[in-house]
Amino acid sequence: MNMECPHAGKSLLKGNCTEQNEIICPFHSFKYDMTSGNCTNNNEGFRLKTFETKIEHNQFYIKID
Numbered sequence: 001m002n003m004e005c006p007h008a009g010k011s012l013l014k015g016n017c018t019e020q021n022e023i024i025c026p027f028h029s030f031k032y033d034m035t036s037g038n039c040t041n042n043n044e045g046f047r048l049k050t051f052e053t054k055i056e057h058n059q060f061y062i063k064i065d
């Protein structure tokens, strides 16, 4: 699964994470809340797709719609 930044479609795989649960795009430094997907430092409405997850019996599950 490749996660692309909704700003210009660049990969977020090498983005850094903050202590505020955000990922920072390595290309233009837009920040996205990893829970809601909302962009937190730009008000143009960019948003990441998010997925429901859970850990059960040491297994990690992602719900894909």
Ligand code: FES
Binding pocket: 005, 006, 007, 008, 009, 010, 025, 026, 027, 028, 029, 030
């Ligand atoms: S491509 Fe991510 S902020 Fe521009």
